[in-house]
Amino acid sequence: MDIILPAKGPDDGSRYIQMFIFEVKLVRMLILGIAGGTGCGKTTVVNQIVDQLPKNEVGVISQDSYYKDLSHMERKERGKVNFDHPNSIDFDLLISHMMQLREGKTIQMPVYSFVEETRLEETIPTPPRKVMIVEGILVLSNPKLRDLFDIKIFVHADSDERLIRRLQRDIRERGHDLDKVLTRYQTAVKPMHEQFIEPSKEFADIIIPNNHYNTVAVDIVRTIINNKLA
């Protein structure tokens, strides 16, 4: 259908703008957003949920994959970036990818290296699934992204517990040393958590306490997903 609207231009009152409205078919999809501070256990919870579900029915998108490409910066400069501020994330790309998945399209998910602290050249072809899980520290803080979620979950663990887990993980898996983790925690992780992540908890439908492994909560979320898949 064409809609013709009269345009109010300074030079020509008789101009017309033509707008074409296309129908976009969305696939039926359940989208879960899972947020929570660093080290609260988001990745672990997602893995536990997905582990016992059919592989080709559930897809996972990590906000970490959408850190902005910093390959134009020197290695030393990249280390100074505040990776806990929303501006460090390419939310436009993440939102556009979620829309494409809802339209039934396969996306090219970026790959981020924590060791190199930048995006890599390769991408991962990621097809739409009946259930898509989007996890990351800031996924409930962005209103446009949040609006795409059918179920919003916040994983909670106390800050001392999260810091201990982060220390162990970053030294073991992300190539950081003790000093780097602690400095970053004080200068960026903690202040950004207080400014952006903790306040996003109010948007959650479900809060999972995760100071200890919470198998009951994981079972509940899996049941919700299984109902959708049935």
Ligand SMILES: Nc1ncnc2c1ncn2[C@@H]1O[C@H](COP(=O)(O)OP(=O)(O)O)[C@@H](O)[C@H]1O
């Ligand atoms: N409930 C828990 N109890 C103890 N350790 C946990 C728990 N959940 C996760 N961990 C560990 O804490 C570290 C961070 O967990 P991870 O799932 O990567 O957190 P996030 O994705 O929220 O940053 C990992 O080494 C993981 O094995």
Ligand SMILES: O=c1ccn([C@@H]2O[C@H](COP(=O)(O)O)[C@@H](O)[C@H]2O)c(=O)[nH]1
């Ligand atoms: O190059 C980077 C990019 C990010 N980080 C830190 O990662 C966490 C978010 O990941 P979680 O898996 O949720 O912990 C964030 O706090 C950043 O500070 C990094 O260390 N290096």
